[in-house]
Amino acid sequence: MMGGLITGSQALAEPFKVGVCYDLSKAYTFASPQVSQAAMDLAKLVNLKGGIGGEPVEVIVRDHGNEPQRGIECYSKLSREGVFVFDTLSTPVSLAILPRAMEDGRVLMQSLVGRGDAVDGTVFDWVYPVGPTYWGQAANDVAYLKQLHDGDLSDVKVGFVYFDYPFGQEPIEILETLSEKEGFDLELYPVPLPGSDQASVWSKVRRDKPDHVIVWMLGGAHVVASKEMQRNRIPMDKYISVNWLNEVDIANIGNEAAIGLKRGTNVVGGLDVPLRQEILAELYEKGEGSGPLEKTEDVFYNTGLAMYSIVFEAARKAVELEGLPITPESYKAGLETLKDFDANGLMAPITVTGEDHGGGGKTRIEMWDGETWVPQTDWISAYSDVVWDVVKESSEKYGQ
Known part of the structure; x- marks a missing residue:
């Protein structure tokens, strides 16, 4: 029902x-x-x-x-x-x-x-x-990484691969704030639209060796990224996508090749x-x-x-x-x-509520195991104070 x-x-x-x-x-x-x-x-x-x-x-x-x-x-x-x-x-x-x-x-x-x-x-x-929001999703991704590293991100390097236009750029402020708060190194890797040429980006990722890569891209760009990762021998389990990654993308990457890939999501x-x-x-x-x-x-x-x-x-x-x-x-x-x-x-x-029109901003991380998506976290809404500071700063400017 x-x-x-x-x-x-x-x-x-x-x-x-x-x-x-x-x-x-x-x-x-x-x-x-x-x-x-x-x-x-x-x-x-x-x-x-x-x-x-x-x-x-x-x-x-x-x-x-x-x-x-x-x-x-x-x-x-x-x-x-x-x-x-x-x-x-x-x-x-x-x-x-x-x-x-x-x-x-x-x-x-x-x-x-x-x-x-x-x-x-x-x-x-x-x-x-x-x-x-994309701010909240990115914050929840960082909370997941903190969980993986037993609550200490001080020696961790996080890469952010993103479409170089507003959709992709939106999480940067939150990630930079959390980098300062939690002590992880943040490396930015802008991808020019439409995302069909990512060779130089992933070569740089290979050289920089981030522990994890948070990815803000759409559609076929995930498939391009996976091929570049394979070419550069970057393990797929480093990849954490924004919610816009679906079964079509997995099929195009290949069920076996995609094993270990993760995404944030608010739906089952x-x-x-x-x-x-x-x-x-x-x-x-x-x-x-x-x-x-x-x-x-x-x-x-x-x-x-x-x-x-x-x-x-x-x-x-x-x-x-x-x-x-x-x-x-x-x-x-x-x-x-x-x-x-x-x-x-x-x-x-x-x-x-009248104050929070987003509903709380919960997501979870799921991992592709070759056949299905396996939850890696409960539904979480992390760093809400940091996210709402950014929300209020921006909304007040609009209100003025």
């Missing part, structure tokens, strides 16, 4: 609409089809069970091609059609929409993208980056997730799935299920609190009552 997402089988009324303005054609197609397919599947399952408070849900998917202006057009058009909950799965588009959503009183969900400081609900009152990988199993039984086995079955066999599909479980659970909470119809204000209140919600074991538990 879905952790209380459904309230009954009353006659369906006007739909609760979610605007899914995604890049389905350009930069983020390694993840956006799986996430949007999960959103549509979950909406179908909710409606099969009578909707939320007797009201159906509708996921409206549009392509913005990762272009801010097209994203604004998507937001504006759907706003006119009564949509007040949006997700973009794109940092450039989220940044473009954010001031409009704040002014209009629309809810902007931005899990895993957008401004890291938007977790500060005292400033960004209509923005909800539920899940870990694999095929045995209860919600996914329910969707297979209720939709795919009856020919009602929203896309190819193979897309559901991917951690990014699970990521989509997690994101939209949050979206629909907040709607259910809104109905509990204030009844129908769901309004922007009641939906916002619903979000801020979510406590230890994990969608029946699908993801790290989240607790959203």
